Amino acid sequence: MSNKFFLVFLIVTITLIGLSSQKSLSQSEDLKSELTHVQKLIEQGNLNLASYFLEKVSPNRENPYIQAIKANLALAQGDYNRSISIFEYLYQQNFGLTETNTENRLALLNNYSLALTERSEIYLTLASEELERRQEFYNRALKDKNQALDLVKEAVAKSGLSSQKSKIQARLNLGKFEPASLRLEEIRDEIRSISDSHQQVNFFLLLAEIHSSLPLLQEALSIAQELNDPLSLTRAWGALAQYYERSQNYGQALAASQQASLAASSMSNWEQLAKWQWLCARVYRHLNQLENANIAYRNAVSAVKQLRYSLIGNRVSQALYLDTIEPLLRDFLAFLLGQPSPGQEVLAEVLDILRLSQLTELDNYFGRICEVEVNNQAIKPDTAIIYTILLPQKSYAILRLSKTYQLFDLEASDNILKQEALNWRRNLADRFYGDYRPGSYYFYQKLIRPIEPKLAESKISHLIFVQDGILRNLPMAALYNDDKKFLIERFSISYSLGLGGRIVPLRPKSPLVVASSKPSTAFPNPIPAAIDEAKKINTLLGGTQLVNDAFSPATLLKQLQKPHELLHIASHSRFSGLIEESIIQTGTQALTLSEFERILQSRQSPIKRLILSACQTAEGSRYAVLGLAGIGLRSGIDSVIGSLWFAEDEKTSDFITSFYQFWQLNVNEEQALRQAQIEQIRKKINPIDWAAFVILTP
Secondary structure: OOOOHHHHOHHHHOOOOOOOOOHHHHHHHHHHHHHHHHHHHOOOOOHHHHHHHHHHHOOOOHHHHHHHHHHHHHHHHHHHHHHHHHHHHHOOOOOOOOOOHHHHHHHHHHHHHHHHHHHHHHHHHHHHEEEHHHHHHHHHHHHHHHHHHHHHHHHHHHHHOHHHHHHHHHHHHHHHHHHHHHHEEEHHHHHHOOOOHHHHHHHHHHHHHHHHOOHHHHHHHHHHHHOOHHHHHHHOOOOHHHHHOOOOOOOHHHHHHEEEEEEEHOOOOOHHHHHHHHHHHHHHHOOOHHHHHHHHHHHHEEEHHHHHHOOOOOOOOHHHHHHHHHHHHHHHHHHOOOOOOOOOHHHHHHHHHHHHHHHHHHHHHOOOOOOOOOOOOOOOOOEEEEEEEOOOOOOOEEEOOOOOOEEOOOOHHHHHHHHHHHHHHHHHHOOOOOHHHHHHHHHHHHHOOOHHHHHOOOOOOOOEEEOOHHHOOOHHHHHHHOOOOOOHHOOEEEEOOOOOOOOOOOOOOOEEEEOOOOOOOOOOOOOOHHHHHHHHHHHOOOOOEEHHHOHHHHHHHHHOOOOEEEEEEEEOEEEEHHHHOEEEEOOOOOOEEHHHHHHHHOOOOOEEEEEEOEEEEEEOOOOOOHHHHHHHHHHOOOOOEOOOOOOOOOHHHHHHHHHHHHHHHOOOOHHHHHHHHHHHHHOOOOOOHHHEEEEEEE
């Protein structure tokens, strides 16, 4: 994805259209000054302060200039959907067309196209990961890219009367799509002719991205050195280091990346520091200086932790996660696990990095930093934790017992495991044509067979799975061995994010049960048994119930101000790889996951358990179950019980009733779920009706 420092921001003109006719000259000048300050902060990358001051701008929030700057801020933060929505509105309203100065229209076209280009890159990443929606995301990416190209061409066509900077930006944007459209010598001379040295650095770096050229990078660095500006220096040195790395000139790459790191460190720019320390680590590996590589990786990880801390309360960019954080952490994991016979200390460090990886995935999915205290809690002697780690070349599992770690190779690449997982999940959820048995046996052989002797020797009765990627979508209860015994018949099972949470034994009490049987636009099929399910739970446990029209966002919010330890939702819900597609249906309307989270966080007393008995998770998305678990973690809920797919509503109602009956018998919810599932197995009921239910903890 393109670097965010190449953004061009809208110019606040002397006459603020829409304000000058309504406000006094002094008020217009004050507003102009405030907006100019905000834009400068955005250009400097100080997005937290920019957001703070933009919120303080009070007059006429619908004014197009304020909206345009909001769109620019959203773009810089990586909130592409929001920025595109505002840009599209301004474009349709002919923003900038009525002015004699064309700068604003050109800036709108440039930024609008950039937002679409960035979002298309996100869709391409999702297309490579979410196998069952691959074509859909490819189509979305292509649509965004084509629209971006149309806007860029329009910008070039309208740039004749604009400033030299705007003309250059428009041509460079077109060059990203059509490199042959740029005459290198001509555009270089035009960049040299502008007086803004900071912009010269940006333009030369962007041109060097389009036409890989050492002289262009050296010229950008020379200007940055004259400016003595740390931000320009870290970008220029970093781009030069990347060039040398691609050229396999590792000595020069190391020197340049160290200079980039120094400049980033001098201004506490954690994003840049993480990026360039990671580059240092890669170069050290090529030079076979493994101890130095280890130090550089740890420096990069420390920068990621500082970056997360600095972003608390602010938007988290998907591009930042996908371009830097995720590949950095995965690369470090591969480095640590690639060592011959990693010892106990190394495996402990691997799990620390894995926890950070889980947290950053949550940050990326929810678009906000997940503030949670991570701790490595002791585990009981009868409990084992199984961690899976999917890496491009090799995948691993780590067995953690009360005092030791054991590493084993899954002997399959992440792509093979992803495809096997998707096939098994599809077969599990296909009542008529799916044969779940090959997948059940395959994953038993991969995950359980290698550790069976250790589990027996340690007298393990409870398994906690901390799954990676798409493996989160798999119900381990449905694994079975050569004796055709399901794993749930031998162990109680729960799932965790590996962040230190635990299930506290608790009998269900003070429940709030909400249900909707009604069809909706999002879920056209009704679930009549949902009302019966709510009544059965109410009969068993008492508490409060809200059904159909009585179950609305407002009534849910009101009821959660009262003490309820358990919230049970018997209504359609969907958890997708995209948070904006994840919804929970009430009796009156659909709630987005963000809206549901706000309702949960508004409660006055703690909810210990959240149960969603009719939810679906996207079968090929690594984020769907993460979102289901994350909503509990971010809302301070001890555990979430949900279904991976939607089973027949009557059978679901019977299963849930059985689960609550067992739970009342002074057993914890893990044992209650296990007993309910074993009951189904003894009745020869297909796993489609019982395997989907999982317990998720932090």
